[in-house]
Every structure is written in C-alpha cells, then in structure tokens.
Amino acid sequence: MPQPRVEVLIPAERIQNRIRELATQxxxxxxxxxxxxxxxLKGSFVFLADLARCLTIPLRIEFIGTKSYEHGTTTSGQVxxxxxxxxxxxxxxxxLVEDIVDTGLTLxxxxxxxxxxxxxxxxxxxxxxxxxxxxxxxxADYIGFTIEDKFVVGxxxxxxxxxxxxxxxxxxxx
Ligand code: IMP
Ligand code: MG
Numbered sequence: 001m002p003q004p005r006v007e008v009l010i011p012a013e014r015i016q017n018r019i020r021e022l023a024t025q026x027x028x029x030x031x032x033x034x035x036x037x038x039x040x041l042k043g044s045f046v047f048l049a050d051l052a053r054c055l056t057i058p059l060r061i062e063f064i065g066t067k068s069y070e071h072g073t074t075t076s077g078q079v080x081x082x083x084x085x086x087x088x089x090x091x092x093x094x095x096l097v098e099d100i101v102d103t104g105l106t107l108x109x110x111x112x113x114x115x116x117x118x119x120x121x122x123x124x125x126x127x128x129x130x131x132x133x134x135x136x137x138x139x140a141d142y143i144g145f146t147i148e149d150k151f152v153v154g155x156x157x158x159x160x161x162x163x164x165x166x167x168x169x170x171x172x173x174x
Pocket of ligand 1: 107
C-alpha cells in the first residue's frame with residue numbers, strides 16, 4: 001500500500017511563536033497562582049510539553065486518556081475514559097490541554113467529569129479548533145489555531161497512530 005503524502009499546513013516555527021503568545025496570556029491570567037495542567041492522551045503530548053516549558057507559574061502535570069475513534073478518521077460518537085488522573089484536583093486551578101476540538105464531544109465529556117471533582121477553577125486550552133465540525137457547542141478558553149475542515153497530522157496528532165512526531169502540522173493528501 002502506498003503511504004499517503006503529507007503537506008505542511010502550519011510550520012513548526014509559526015507553532016512555536018503562537019505557543020509563546022498563549023503562554024504569555026496564561027502566565028498573566030494565573031499570575032500569583034499555581035496550575036494543574038491536564039494533558040489529554042495521546043494527541044496533546046507535544047503541545048503540552050511545549051506550552052509547559054513556556055509557562056513560568058508553578059505547575060504540576062497530569063494526564064487523562066480518552067478514546068473516541070475506532071479507526072481512521074471517523075468518530076464513533078462515544079467517548080471512553082482510558083486513563084484517569086493519578087491525584088485529586090479538588091481546590092486546584094486546572095487547565096485541560098487538548099490537541100484539537102473537532103466535534104466537541106471529548107472536550108464536553110472531560111469538562112463535565114472534571115467539574116464534578118470540585119476544582120477551584122477549570123479552563124481549557126486547545127492547540128487546534130475545527131469549528132465547522134461541531135456537534136456540541138463547546139469552545140476552548142485558549143486556542144492555538146482555528147483551521148478548516150481538513151484531517152491534520154503531526155505535532156502530536158495521528159492518523160492510525162502514525163505521524164505524531166512530525167514537527168510541523170500537516171495535512172494528509174490521500
Ligand atoms: P472530538 O471530535 O472533538 O471529540 O475530538 C476527538 C479527538 O479526535 C481529538 O482529541 C483528536 O485526538 C482526534 N481528532 C479530531 N480531528 C482530528 C484530526 O484532524 N487529526 C487527528 N486527530 C483528530
Ligand atoms: Mg485527542
């Protein structure tokens with residue numbers, strides 16, 4: 001089978017510039033406080049790593065895992081928890097970090113689960129936003145880039161578990 005080709009949509013340097021901007025905003029918004037960053041596995045691991053290193057406020061890092069894709073590029077419409085947090089977030093300022101908000105089902109599901117655990121505050125950051133595909137009206141508080149309805153890979157995002165390591169955000173050319 002021939003491998004699909006990839007084309008660069010957002011180059012690594014532009015991504016890094018945008019992350020510095022987002023981090024400046026988050027550092028200001030949480031000045032004098034500390035933060036729990038919760039990365040949604042697996043897609044957010046690169047964004048989380050870059051964002052965390054630009055933040056100067058004290059923070060700890062947690063991961064939560066979800067699954068919604070059976071295979072390929074279509075969502076099953078069902079979100080499942082595959083890994084829970086290791087520690088309580090009660091009375092903590094929490095920032096949930098996602099790779100992309102697509103249908104909105106994952107962000108909506110996780111927001112409600114985490115809200116039930118009595119954090120002091122709960123906000124969301126998404127590297128990408130694909131508003132044209134929304135099935136539930138949710139919006140992240142911090143958004144890296146808004147993109148058109150294209151299936152993207154790289155910078156943590158995968159197609160069938162591949163391409164996560166590409167430093168640029170790319171589009172699959174089928
Ligand atoms: P949701 O549809 O908003 O629930 O998004 C579910 C998950 O699907 C995201 O966290 C991503 O991991 C994945 N996803 C959505 N769109 C894309 C894409 O264009 N490329 C790769 N993964 C995607
Ligand atoms: Mg994801």
